[in-house]
Amino acid sequence: MTALAPAVRRRAPRMQGAATPWLFLAPALAAAVAFSLYPFANTVLLAFTDARTLSPGTFTGTDNFVRMVEDHRFWLALRNGGLYVLGVVPPLVLLPLLLALLVRDKGPGVGVFRTLFYTPVIASAVVVGLIWTWLLDSRGLVNGTLQALGAISGPVPFLTDEYLLLASAMLVTVWKGLGYYMVIYLATLDRVPKELHEAAQVDGAGAVRRFLVVTLPAMRTTMALISVLSAVAAFRVFTEVFILSGDTAGPGGRDITLVMLIREVSSGLDGNVGYASALSLVLFALTLFLLLAVLRLQSGASAPGRAGAAGRGRR
Amino acid sequence: MRTPATRAAAALAAAVLTASGCGLAAPGTGGAGEGGPVDGPADGAITFQTWNLKAEYEDFFTGVIEEFERANPGAQVRWLDQPAEGYADKLSADAAAGTLPDVVNVAPDLVHPLAEAGMVLDLDEARPGAAGAYTADAWEGFTVPGRDGTYAYPWYLNTGPVFYNRALFEEAGLDPDSPPTTYDELFDQALEMAEATDGGTAMLGQTPGIIDLGLYGSQAMNEDGTRFTFNDAAGVEMVERYKELYDAGALVPESLTQDYTGAGEQFMSGAIAWAPGSAYDLENFRTNAPDLYKNVGITEVITNTGRAHMYLQGLAVSAKSEEPATAAAFAEFVTNAANQEAFAHEVQIFPSTKGSLDDPYFTEEDGTDEGRVRVAAAAQLESATSYTPVVFGDQMQNLLRDEIALAMRGDKSPQQALDDAVDRCNALLEEG
Numbered sequence: 001m002t003a004l005a006p007a008v009r010r011r012a013p014r015m016q017g018a019a020t021p022w023l024f025l026a027p028a029l030a031a032a033v034a035f036s037l038y039p040f041a042n043t044v045l046l047a048f049t050d051a052r053t054l055s056p057g058t059f060t061g062t063d064n065f066v067r068m069v070e071d072h073r074f075w076l077a078l079r080n081g082g083l084y085v086l087g088v089v090p091p092l093v094l095l096p097l098l099l100a101l102l103v104r105d106k107g108p109g110v111g112v113f114r115t116l117f118y119t120p121v122i123a124s125a126v127v128v129g130l131i132w133t134w135l136l137d138s139r140g141l142v143n144g145t146l147q148a149l150g151a152i153s154g155p156v157p158f159l160t161d162e163y164l165l166l167a168s169a170m171l172v173t174v175w176k177g178l179g180y181y182m183v184i185y186l187a188t189l190d191r192v193p194k195e196l197h198e199a200a201q202v203d204g205a206g207a208v209r210r211f212l213v214v215t216l217p218a219m220r221t222t223m224a225l226i227s228v229l230s231a232v233a234a235f236r237v238f239t240e241v242f243i244l245s246g247d248t249a250g251p252g253g254r255d256i257t258l259v260m261l262i263r264e265v266s267s268g269l270d271g272n273v274g275y276a277s278a279l280s281l282v283l284f285a286l287t288l289f290l291l292l293a294v295l296r297l298q299s300g301a302s303a304p305g306r307a308g309a310a311g312r313g314r315r
Numbered sequence: 316m317r318t319p320a321t322r323a324a325a326a327l328a329a330a331v332l333t334a335s336g337c338g339l340a341a342p343g344t345g346g347a348g349e350g351g352p353v354d355g356p357a358d359g360a361i362t363f364q365t366w367n368l369k370a371e372y373e374d375f376f377t378g379v380i381e382e383f384e385r386a387n388p389g390a391q392v393r394w395l396d397q398p399a400e401g402y403a404d405k406l407s408a409d410a411a412a413g414t415l416p417d418v419v420n421v422a423p424d425l426v427h428p429l430a431e432a433g434m435v436l437d438l439d440e441a442r443p444g445a446a447g448a449y450t451a452d453a454w455e456g457f458t459v460p461g462r463d464g465t466y467a468y469p470w471y472l473n474t475g476p477v478f479y480n481r482a483l484f485e486e487a488g489l490d491p492d493s494p495p496t497t498y499d500e501l502f503d504q505a506l507e508m509a510e511a512t513d514g515g516t517a518m519l520g521q522t523p524g525i526i527d528l529g530l531y532g533s534q535a536m537n538e539d540g541t542r543f544t545f546n547d548a549a550g551v552e553m554v555e556r557y558k559e560l561y562d563a564g565a566l567v568p569e570s571l572t573q574d575y576t577g578a579g580e581q582f583m584s585g586a587i588a589w590a591p592g593s594a595y596d597l598e599n600f601r602t603n604a605p606d607l608y609k610n611v612g613i614t615e616v617i618t619n620t621g622r623a624h625m626y627l628q629g630l631a632v633s634a635k636s637e638e639p640a641t642a643a644a645f646a647e648f649v650t651n652a653a654n655q656e657a658f659a660h661e662v663q664i665f666p667s668t669k670g671s672l673d674d675p676y677f678t679e680e681d682g683t684d685e686g687r688v689r690v691a692a693a694a695q696l697e698s699a700t701s702y703t704p705v706v707f708g709d710q711m712q713n714l715l716r717d718e719i720a721l722a723m724r725g726d727k728s729p730q731q732a733l734d735d736a737v738d739r740c741n742a743l744l745e746e747g
Contacts (some may be wrong), residue, residue: 022443032477053407053411054431054434110429137569149534154514155568160568244322246572246577248713248716248717249717251572251721252718252726253717265708267407268403269403269407270708309566
């Protein structure tokens with residue numbers, strides 16, 4: 001870039017060169033400032049006030065953050081967010097890869113499966129949540145079937161037990177996310193050089209072995225990307241828990257997530273906008289932290305990576 | 316490139332924008348919010364917002380609006396209707412942006428924060444004499460504790476009978492012709508039903524809310540409306556009884572997380588046998604649950620106080636209205652006796668205007684189910700009262716439900732759960 005810049009400048013008049021990129025950028029920048037940067041800055045300011053929906057509020061320093069530390073629902077939300085990340089990220093990194101391997105080769109009927117696996121992704125989260133609610137309800141299909149088979153005596157409280165509800169929501173999140181991440185994997189799978197597979201085959205590696213030493217290392221960057229995407233999404237989960245718990249935060253509010261808490265605190269005519277803004281800031285910081293942590297973990301694992309060493313040894 | 320300079324400029328611009336619009340500025344003033352009587356000719360253009368009424372009653376309201384415009388040359392009414400879901404959020408967005416419609420459909424708990432923020436007219440001051448047209452109870456319904464004045468015109472009232480599923484009563488060996496009339500009978504029969512069906516059929520679909528506690532005899536707030544008191548002996552006793560029912564399977568497991576709508580759906584699907592409702596539910600059963608409709612029994616609300624609960628709707632006038640005289644005149648027109656009585660013929664609601672309930676339509680049965688429900692409900696209204704304090708907002712409702720769920724699960728004793736709910740509500744009240 002630095003080598004090219006003077007050459008460009010010599011050809012074009014200075015003013016023209018300086019203004020043009022900004023003119024091109026202006027509409028996008030204006031939109032970003034109006035709809036992202038400004039609301040963000042506003043949220044930062046409001047976090048230090050006692051603003052309500054209908055009153056502008058006054059500066060209250062760090063009161064909102066002190067209140068947060070004392071708010072047991074905030075800690076519950078953090079716990080649930082953490083559990084959600086732990087429960088959802090591993091399956092969302094591994095299962096779509098297996099699915100992608102299944103439907104990678106073009107054969108008769110594969111297109112149908114690809115489409116089927118992708119369908120939940122385009123379905124509305126609310127519709128999906130409602131369908132699963134009917135399935136998991138105490139009188140729903142799953143409990144009905146299990147009871148008819150005599151597998152259980154009373155209904156399993158999928159939607160009314162603190163942990164089962166969270167697990168059910170995770171199941172929905174994973175089920176709904178599979179297809180999306182599968183497509184990302186499919187795109188990367190096509191880029192793995194065939195020669196590597198052939199070389200491994202010649203060396204006598206079976207299908208499992210080839211998956212471990214050829215496919216998996218080639219997928220590392222994609223896996224990192226998917227862990228980041230799914231972890232951030234998991235921490236900010238709202239719809240699945242909200243719908244499965246019947247628009248509440250689970251029995252006794254024990255399944256609340258940070259986004260649900262923000263919504264509950266801020267909504268309505270007496271919404272506490274200041275406190276909600278402070279919670280949003282914390283969510284933002286935590287998301288950022290999660291992003292950096294996952295990226296760091298992944299880069300740490302791939303730098304002197306074991307698979308890399310194995311690859312070298314093989315050659 | 317001049318990156319640093321540009322960045323500085325951008326930062327400055329952002330800071331200026333933020334400071335100017337960050338919500339710390341005083342809300343705009345002007346319009347009618349200055350106090351004093353509002354009078355003058357009704358010849359302006361106003362907006363009128365209802366709550367989920369357009370789908371069913373478009374013709375009725377179009378007619379009312381046309382009639383008003385004919386009687387008041389120059390007046391123009393633009394009708395807006397909002398869906399049932401998220402109405403409070405819509406109102407708060409409008410109010411915060413200073414774009415509250417001139418005439419707004421509100422319930423008492425919605426008018427409270429609007430009045431506190433000075434967003435709606437005090438009608439006692441703005442329209443002295445308007446009160447005379449309505450029953451005293453209804454007019455009282457839109458006062459706000461700690462403030463003088465009344466902040467909305469009373470509109471339609473509702474109160475409900477209880478619906479029960481006769482088939483489910485029979486299956487459980489209970490007599491569908493003598494449904495429970497006291498709480499003791501209700502709870503005993505609920506336990507019998509759970510035992511007879513081996514937990515398969517639950518009598519009840521909802522844990523007690525603030526209205527149920529009130530009907531049971533608990534006092535929601537102290538005399539001057541400054542502290543919550545529903546953790547009194549009656550409140551605790553009711554939650555203890557429900558805990559027994561929950562453990563026995565007489566209360567569906569979903570009751571911990573569902574509201575009125577969820578319980579209503581379960582009643583329609585035959586999962587629960589007993590559901591408090593309102594007079595217009597019958598029509599809903601007829602179209603959406605014909606099997607249930609054949610089996611539905613109707614009985615009176617159970618109370619320990621002798622007074623049923625009354626739901627109240629009203630019309631508030633925005634304090635920021637450019638045409639307060641037209642807005643107030645229109646709100647009075649919509650809520651006048653003739654229009655309320657006409658609306659009551661459209662749908663099973665009840666007028667809040669003086670003398671309207673003496674109409675034979677509300678006092679004499681006409682042989683139909685609807686007629687029977689209507690007359691029973693109208694009679695019930697004579698003594699009905701609202702058990703929901705106007706300060707009891709959404710957040711408080713949610714936290715009460717959550718605390719009671721914890722009591723049902725056995726995480727807390729009923730006393731502890733109600734104590735905690737009262738503490739948390741009081742904390743919200745202080746903040747408010």
